[in-house]
Amino acid sequence: MSDEHGEMREQLSAYIDGMLEGEERTRLEAWLDADPAARAELDALRRVDAQFRGLPRVSAPDDFEQRLRARITAPRLWPLLAAAAVLLMVAGVLVPTLVPKPNDEIQVARELPKAEPPHAPAGLEQVFHLEAAPAQEPVATSGLENAAEPARTPDLDAGGPPAASRSLTRETAISSQAEPPPPAPVMAPPAPEPAPAEARDETATHVEALGYLAGRPAPPPIVVDESASADGVAPVLPAPVPRAMPSVSDAPEKVAGNTAPGRAEAGQRRQLGSGRAGRGFGGFADRSEEPPRHEERRVAGRLFRLRDGVWIQRGYGSQPLTRLERGSADLEAVTEAHPDVRDFLTLEPRAVFRAGDGWYSVVPPGSARLESLGYLE
Amino acid sequence: MLLSLRAGESAAFDLLVRRYKDRIYNVLYRFLGNHEDALDIAQEAFLRAHAGLRDFDGRSSVYTWLYRIAANLAKNRIRDQGRKGRDRGTSLEALLDAAPGPAQQALASVDTPHRRALREEVNGALEECLALLPAPCRLAFTLRVLDGLAYAEIAEVEACPEGTVKSRLSQARRLLRACLEKHGILQDHV
Numbered sequence: 001m002s003d004e005h006g007e008m009r010e011q012l013s014a015y016i017d018g019m020l021e022g023e024e025r026t027r028l029e030a031w032l033d034a035d036p037a038a039r040a041e042l043d044a045l046r047r048v049d050a051q052f053r054g055l056p057r058v059s060a061p062d063d064f065e066q067r068l069r070a071r072i073t074a075p076r077l078w079p080l081l082a083a084a085a086v087l088l089m090v091a092g093v094l095v096p097t098l099v100p101k102p103n104d105e106i107q108v109a110r111e112l113p114k115a116e117p118p119h120a121p122a123g124l125e126q127v128f129h130l131e132a133a134p135a136q137e138p139v140a141t142s143g144l145e146n147a148a149e150p151a152r153t154p155d156l157d158a159g160g161p162p163a164a165s166r167s168l169t170r171e172t173a174i175s176s177q178a179e180p181p182p183p184a185p186v187m188a189p190p191a192p193e194p195a196p197a198e199a200r201d202e203t204a205t206h207v208e209a210l211g212y213l214a215g216r217p218a219p220p221p222i223v224v225d226e227s228a229s230a231d232g233v234a235p236v237l238p239a240p241v242p243r244a245m246p247s248v249s250d251a252p253e254k255v256a257g258n259t260a261p262g263r264a265e266a267g268q269r270r271q272l273g274s275g276r277a278g279r280g281f282g283g284f285a286d287r288s289e290e291p292p293r294h295e296e297r298r299v300a301g302r303l304f305r306l307r308d309g310v311w312i313q314r315g316y317g318s319q320p321l322t323r324l325e326r327g328s329a330d331l332e333a334v335t336e337a338h339p340d341v342r343d344f345l346t347l348e349p350r351a352v353f354r355a356g357d358g359w360y361s362v363v364p365p366g367s368a369r370l371e372s373l374g375y376l377e
Numbered sequence: 378m379l380l381s382l383r384a385g386e387s388a389a390f391d392l393l394v395r396r397y398k399d400r401i402y403n404v405l406y407r408f409l410g411n412h413e414d415a416l417d418i419a420q421e422a423f424l425r426a427h428a429g430l431r432d433f434d435g436r437s438s439v440y441t442w443l444y445r446i447a448a449n450l451a452k453n454r455i456r457d458q459g460r461k462g463r464d465r466g467t468s469l470e471a472l473l474d475a476a477p478g479p480a481q482q483a484l485a486s487v488d489t490p491h492r493r494a495l496r497e498e499v500n501g502a503l504e505e506c507l508a509l510l511p512a513p514c515r516l517a518f519t520l521r522v523l524d525g526l527a528y529a530e531i532a533e534v535e536a537c538p539e540g541t542v543k544s545r546l547s548q549a550r551r552l553l554r555a556c557l558e559k560h561g562i563l564q565d566h567v
Contacts (some may be wrong), residue, residue, distance in 0.1 A: 013547035017521065019528060045550045047563055049522050052553075055503055058412070060402035060419060065394055068423055303505060315498035 005031065005038070012042050016049065300343040304351065310361075311347035313354055321352060321361040331362060390430070394423055397440055400524060401447050407519045408451055410508045418454060422447035437533050444526075444534040448516060455512050499562050506556035514549035517542055 008031050014020050015028055032039050061067075295306040304311040324331040326345070335341045338355035345351075345362060352361050401422060406415040425446050433442060507515060513535070520526040520534060521542075532539045557563040 010544070010547050013550045014543050016550075017528070017546070019543065044554050044558075044563060048550050048553045048557060051499075051503055051557060051562065052507070052518075052522050055407070055500055055523070057399070057403050058406045058415075060398040061416065064398050064402070064416075064419070065391070068394060068420055071420065071424055072427055303501060314501040315494055317494040317497065319494065 005035075009038070009041065012038075012045055015042070016045055297347065299347060300340045302344075302353070304344075304347055304353070309350060311344075311351040311353075313344075313352060315354070316352050316359060319359040321359050324360055324362045325365045325367070326362060327365055334360060390427055393426070393439065393443070397443055398423070401443065404444070404519050404524050405447060405451055407504075407507060407523055408448075408512075408516055409454065410504065414451075414454055418447060418450045421450055425450075438530075441526075441530050441533045444520070444530075445536065448534050452512060452516070499560075502557070502560040502562055506553050506560070509556065510549055510552055514545045514552070517545040518549035518553070521546055 008028050011020060011024065011028055015025070020028060032042060297304050297306070297311065303314040305314065306312075322334075324334060331341075331345075334355055335345075341353070341355050341360075344353045347353075350361065350363050350367070352359065354360070398419065402415055402419045405418050406412060409415050409418065422443065426443050429446075433439070437445075507518070510518065516535065517531055520531045521528075526534070528539045528542050531542045535542065554563065
């Protein structure tokens with residue numbers, strides 16, 4: 001093949017798309033007329049397109065717009081939910097602190113009477129030391145303010161003067177308690193952390209926030225840990241997210257990357273006539289369902305998908321299956337006739353495959369037929 | 378429509394979704410190879426479009442802008458899956474070196490009872506070959522052949538010159554031809 005023909009061969013694709021004009025087109029057509037191999041190649045490329053155009057078009061699920069609307073409207077609720085959560089957290093911190101305890105025996109310590117709140121609740125004595133604080137500086141006394149600016153650890157050592165000129169120390173003296181209570185964690189509003197610049201594009205931050213309210217796991221609340229700071233500024237730590245664990249009963253059905261329903265559910269679907277029978281491998285006919293998630297594996301050049309605990313070779317429809325138990329003589333015979341089958345046996349515990357002209361299922365010894373368990377539809 | 382969209386009219390956005398959701402979904406499904414990712418990316422693409430409509434400068438058409446968002450998200454998804462080791466485990470070269478597939482054998486004895494299974498198997502082989510293409514070639518081929526976009530539109534979606542689109546399509550068709558011939562489904566009678 002000359003360089004010129006190699007160059008023209010590269011142009012065949014553009015010719016198919018009608019993207020060649022003028023001299024280029026004339027030259028290519030002359031080559032096609034003169035060279036049957038070139039014409040055959042053009043036809044082959046056209047058949048490639050035709051094959052792919054014959055693929056069925058898939059449509060978005062029927063509830064696509066509904067889901068989208070839910071995700072779009074979700075952020076309007078998000079600030080309200082966040083504000084409500086903050087209020088609850090603040091209430092949780094303040095209420096135990098401010099509610100009087102009538103049975104406590106109180107020892108009053110007044111080191112700076114002028115700073116004492118004029119209407120301190122009975123039963124609780126709080127002494128505030130304002131040391132060289134600017135006159136116009138507000139005294140932070142609520143969780144909201146703590147959340148708005150970096151939280152500062154109270155100086156619990158009443159004898160030691162604070163180092164910072166703008167500091168607030170609080171001394172709580174309750175005679176019934178020898179030691180001060182452990183500091184309660186202060187919850188900050190769950191504001192999303194800014195993502196690194198390279199990881200964001202266009203509206204990434206917005207969409208990440210939306211995703212949480214559209215069936216995704218909620219973001220972990222941000223916890224301000226007062227105790228872990230050396231400089232008085234509390235670090236912001238994400239709280240651990242509890243992970244849903246599969247129950248023991250459904251554990252055999254849970255396969256990584258696969259959300260296939262259990263046997264009972266599969267059987268129930270069949271009884272209800274959900275129309276999945278005959279839908280074919282990897283179908284998506286029932287738009288009301290979540291799209292199926294499949295784990296796939298390629299063995300000996302064939303594609304298998306895991307569905308309801310069974311590895312099913314692509315192309316399986318409703319052909320009758322010859323049942324083979326692992327370790328059986330029948331399986332051994334099939335394996336001898338079709339050596340590829342040996343590879344398929346690595347697909348555990350159950351597999352459906354074609355060997356020669358027939359379709360087979362291989363199951364653990366003593367298992368019922370796949371069809372009777374609702375594995376296959 | 379563009380003015381309505383940029384004015385934030387929800388009816389205009391609904392129309393945009395209704396008009397393009399199936400096309401976008403089909404392209405994404407063929408590009409990504411599974412419904413779960415196609416749905417996820419399609420939803421996210423529309424969400425981003427909704428959030429960014431006011432900033433849309435109108436220099437491109439709405440649908441190429443929408444396709445570009447979807448294409449970028451899809452390419453990122455493939456890249457992330459590759460990092461996590463979830464990319465497709467077979468290379469095109471490995472497939473071409475493999476023995477002829479079952480479709481080739483089955484084609485020799487086409488009969489009515491098995492026609493559906495056969496068609497599924499052929500479709501499976503087509504999807505498999507498509508999945509084995511390099512992502513840029515696959516995207517260009519999907520947009521051109523399965524969705525009918527013009528070279529200029531594909532170039533806009535992929536943010537590359539038309540010449541690049543041309544060479545990607547040429548490479549895609551050449552590789553697909555080799556792959557399909559290996560599966561035995563490119564004969565004249567198919």
